[in-house]
Amino acid sequence: MVKGKSFKKGDLVPSFAYLQDDGSTSSGNWLYCNSYTNKGNMAARRKREKEGIGLNSEWAWCWPVNRRILYNRASVDKYGKPWNPERAVIRWDPNAKGGKGGWIGDVPDGGWPPMLKADGSLNPKTKYPFIMKPQGHAHIFGPGRADGPFPEHYEPIEGPVDKNPLSSQITNPTAPLYHTDLDVYCRCDPKYPIVATTYRVSEHWQTGILTRWLPWLLEVQPQLFVEMSKELAAIKGIRNGERVIVESPRGQVEAVAIVTNRFRPFKVLGKVIHQVGLPWHYGWIHPKDGGDSANLLTPSTGDPNTRIPETKAFMVNVRKK
Amino acid sequence: MNGKAFFIDTTVCIGCRGCQVACKQWNQLPAEKTYNWGSYQNPKDLSFNTYKVVRFTEELGEDGKPVWFFFPDQCRHCLEPPCKEAAEDMVKDGIIIDKTTGAVLYTDKLKEADAKEIIEACPFNIPRVDEKTGFMAKCTMCVERVHNGLLPACVKTCPTGAMNFGDRDKMVTLAKKRLNEAKAKYPNATLTGLEDLRVFYLLKDKPEKYYKFANLRPSPHLMDRKLALKRIGRELWKMSGLKRLDGIIS
Numbered sequence: 001m002v003k004g005k006s007f008k009k010g011d012l013v014p015s016f017a018y019l020q021d022d023g024s025t026s027s028g029n030w031l032y033c034n035s036y037t038n039k040g041n042m043a044a045r046r047k048r049e050k051e052g053i054g055l056n057s058e059w060a061w062c063w064p065v066n067r068r069i070l071y072n073r074a075s076v077d078k079y080g081k082p083w084n085p086e087r088a089v090i091r092w093d094p095n096a097k098g099g100k101g102g103w104i105g106d107v108p109d110g111g112w113p114p115m116l117k118a119d120g121s122l123n124p125k126t127k128y129p130f131i132m133k134p135q136g137h138a139h140i141f142g143p144g145r146a147d148g149p150f151p152e153h154y155e156p157i158e159g160p161v162d163k164n165p166l167s168s169q170i171t172n173p174t175a176p177l178y179h180t181d182l183d184v185y186c187r188c189d190p191k192y193p194i195v196a197t198t199y200r201v202s203e204h205w206q207t208g209i210l211t212r213w214l215p216w217l218l219e220v221q222p223q224l225f226v227e228m229s230k231e232l233a234a235i236k237g238i239r240n241g242e243r244v245i246v247e248s249p250r251g252q253v254e255a256v257a258i259v260t261n262r263f264r265p266f267k268v269l270g271k272v273i274h275q276v277g278l279p280w281h282y283g284w285i286h287p288k289d290g291g292d293s294a295n296l297l298t299p300s301t302g303d304p305n306t307r308i309p310e311t312k313a314f315m316v317n318v319r320k321k
Numbered sequence: 322m323n324g325k326a327f328f329i330d331t332t333v334c335i336g337c338r339g340c341q342v343a344c345k346q347w348n349q350l351p352a353e354k355t356y357n358w359g360s361y362q363n364p365k366d367l368s369f370n371t372y373k374v375v376r377f378t379e380e381l382g383e384d385g386k387p388v389w390f391f392f393p394d395q396c397r398h399c400l401e402p403p404c405k406e407a408a409e410d411m412v413k414d415g416i417i418i419d420k421t422t423g424a425v426l427y428t429d430k431l432k433e434a435d436a437k438e439i440i441e442a443c444p445f446n447i448p449r450v451d452e453k454t455g456f457m458a459k460c461t462m463c464v465e466r467v468h469n470g471l472l473p474a475c476v477k478t479c480p481t482g483a484m485n486f487g488d489r490d491k492m493v494t495l496a497k498k499r500l501n502e503a504k505a506k507y508p509n510a511t512l513t514g515l516e517d518l519r520v521f522y523l524l525k526d527k528p529e530k531y532y533k534f535a536n537l538r539p540s541p542h543l544m545d546r547k548l549a550l551k552r553i554g555r556e557l558w559k560m561s562g563l564k565r566l567d568g569i570i571s
């Protein structure tokens with residue numbers, strides 16, 4: 001017997017709210033509780049919604065408790081009416097549950113009633129919709145964050161242009177800088193005229209420290225490569241499959257050139273700008289001929305709030321070995 | 322002559338090569354020492370230890386956008402395999418056809434045969450020989466898995482539905498259905514292998530953009546098999562878009 005419902009041994013509870021700390025129930029990660037119910041695998045459901053905004057509540061399953069939109073009670077006014085009745089996520093029906101009232105639509109993010117009763121008086125049982133925030137309110141600006149909340153385009157810390165066409169401020173003034181001897185950055189430097197980016201391939205994971213030791217994966221992606229356009233390859237006299245040097249103000253790596261249609265020169269502020277791209281999975285110890293880490297090239301800076309590194313846009317030069 | 326067949330829908334292939342690695346894993350085949358040769362494709366070709374390789378080519382499309390072509394290459398398990406015909410002259414039961422599935426299988430006896438002749442008999446350049454032992458190898462259709470109600474390893478692992486496997490007639494139906502659907506997006510889409518093979522490819526564009534597999538190499542041995550080859554050749558010819566086939570076989 002839990003919360004007025006009786007269960008027998010082996011029953012699956014309908015939500016994590018029924019989990020008990022007395023050993024009578026068991027669960028893996030609570031978020032996934034009720035992804036399987038007595039009716040079976042909820043994630044295998046394939047019922048399409050005929051009308052509505054595309055919640056498709058009976059198509060697959062999502063955590064928590066199959067709620068499709070978090071904080072969904074913020075989509076209604078104080079009486080529980082959708083701000084936009086044409087695109088209702090959820091609404092309060094005062095006649096539901098035998099006159100007690102209830103939410104219709106998505107699984108409510110907390111079942112508390114709307115702010116106001118039908119007569120306009122405050123409902124003492126209500127709760128603000130942003131239930132995971134201390135005051136229950138939405139936040140636009142996260143307190144204590146270095147960077148502000150509104151969208152702004154800044155150029156990366158390195159770049160091929162000397163101004164930001166969208167702002168008088170060229171780079172983010174709150175970008176983290178580490179001020180060591182290796183933290184050298186360049187902008188419009190003829191020694192490093194090519195934009196570089198780093199990325200992943202499906203055969204390797206992160207630095208490749210695990211996947212490079214798996215012979216079947218290494219066989220398919222054995223070595224560091226650098227992809228470039230046919231136009232750039234022609235300028236540099238580089239042939240497909242040839243070994244080249246990629247260098248930035250911070251370091252250099254040797255890589256196999258892949259000359260491809262998938263890279264094309266850009267035209268930026270009237271200038272032709274070339275781009276190259278490298279995976280970053282290779283490096284130290286194994287395999288001996290795998291090449292170095294592309295992170296030797298990348299700048300140490302990143303997002304001011306999260307420090308996610310700025311490895312997607314920096315400046316290099318490429319030359320034949 | 323129903324048996325089993327693969328239907329490989331390259332229009333949904335993403336070139337992840339899960340099939341290629343799953344093949345090595347199930348068959349416990351060692352990795353080869355490879356080098357990047359200016360391509361994502363590796364190993365560069367099939368070998369005694371590589372039964373399956375996804376071939377990568379690309380072009381700049383008419384709309385200025387790059388197009389990838391992914392070709393999961395493997396034995397086609399011909400209904401009337403020219404390699405078997407070639408082997409029969411040299412050794413009994415070197416190449417056999419599994420009764421229930423139609424899989425074309427190489428046995429250890431094939432070691433007694435001249436590998437070169439067998440390799441040359443294949444219009445798709447599939448069979449490979451271990452120079453040290455003389456054994457020959459290629460895709461087995463994972464026949465031991467299929468006999469036990471499992472899908473071939475490459476099909477089981479495919480995340481996008483590019484690799485399909487089942488009763489041959491059902492695969493023919495599926496292939497035709499997918500061709501119809503693909504035509505909307507890829508007007509040049511074609512199907513290959515429906516008449517003679519147990520591997521059908523749905524290609525989004527002309528076959529030669531994927532891989533030049535019409536590499537029939539003329540040899541004296543093939544002369545008296547002209548008819549058998551012509552049957553395979555007809556299909557190949559269609560796939561390759563070549564104007565005339567005669568010049569290639571004879």
